[in-house]
Amino acid sequence: GQNIDQPTEMTATEGAIVQINCTYQTSGFNGLFWYQQHAGEAPTFLSYNVLDGLEEKGRFSSFLSRSKGYSYLLLKELQMKDSASYLCAVSDRDDKIIFGKGTRLHILP
Amino acid sequence: TAGITQAPTSQILAAGRSMTLRCTQDMRHNAMYWYRQDLGLGLRLIHYSNTAGTTGKGEVPDGYSVSRANTDDFPLTLASAVPSQTSVYFCASSAQGGGDYNEQFFGPGTRLTVL
Numbered sequence: 114g115q116n117i118d119q120p121t122e123m124t125a126t127e128g129a130i131v132q133i134n135c136t137y138q139t140s141g142f143n144g145l146f147w148y149q150q151h152a153g154e155a156p157t158f159l160s161y162n163v164l165d166g167l168e169e170k171g172r173f174s175s176f177l178s179r180s181k182g183y184s185y186l187l188l189k190e191l192q193m194k195d196s197a198s199y200l201c202a203v204s205d206r207d208d209k210i211i212f213g214k215g216t217r218l219h220i221l222p
Numbered sequence: 223t224a225g226i227t228q229a230p231t232s233q234i235l236a237a238g239r240s241m242t243l244r245c246t247q248d249m250r251h252n253a254m255y256w257y258r259q260d261l262g263l264g265l266r267l268i269h270y271s272n273t274a275g276t277t278g279k280g281e282v283p284d285g286y287s288v289s290r291a292n293t294d295d296f297p298l299t300l301a302s303a304v305p306s307q308t309s310v311y312f313c314a315s316s317a318q319g320g321g322d323y324n325e326q327f328f329g330p331g332t333r334l335t336v337l
Contacts, residue, residue, distance in 0.1 A: 146326075148326075155330055
């Protein structure tokens with residue numbers, strides 16, 4: 114079956130660094146996505162990984178290990194506006210995108 | 223550019239009634255998707271379409287039907303609504319059904335309450 118696991122909630126301090134982990138077991142693998150979703154809004158795309166390694170985009174980085182079925186999203190220099198849910202999603206062999214339940218990140222001043 | 227739009231924004235529906243949620247995109251994307259999002263369960267795929275004229279079932283298709291007569295529109299129909307279909311429904315599209323172009327763009331969502 115398809116399974117994507119990520120922590121339900123995390124808390125971090127403004128200015129700090131936080132790592133959100135995601136593990137997955139899916140029918141095939143065509144890439145892994147991270148999305149950000151603020152409360153009451155639609156998800157927005159953050160990053161995409163299909164090869165092993167680290168992809169960096171400003172304050173956000175995403176890492177993938179296909180052999181371990183593992184990814185993480187790293188957020189640096191946290192700002193209050195980073196308070197949101199972060200969704201890990203995997204594109205399976207049929208190119209269907211399956212989402213994890215999301216990690217709600219709380220930023221403390 | 224409008225991107226992807228959904229209608230209505232919200233709706234209260236009596237159980238047993240039918241309803242069609244509308245989704246339109248102007249990005250000429252090949253693939254479109256319908257998700258429902260429920261507290262504690264995340265986004266779950268209902269149906270998808272990789273190109274006009276084709277559709278497929280997602281994780282939770284029962285009680286829902288879709289059609290894809292053209293590239294731009296992807297309506298979702300509830301034939302006979304039940305309270306368990308109370309949810310926020312998101313439509314999404316992506317350029318094509320694979321690879322880097324699979325980045326999805328989401329509509330603003332439809333909040334549906336079935337009483």
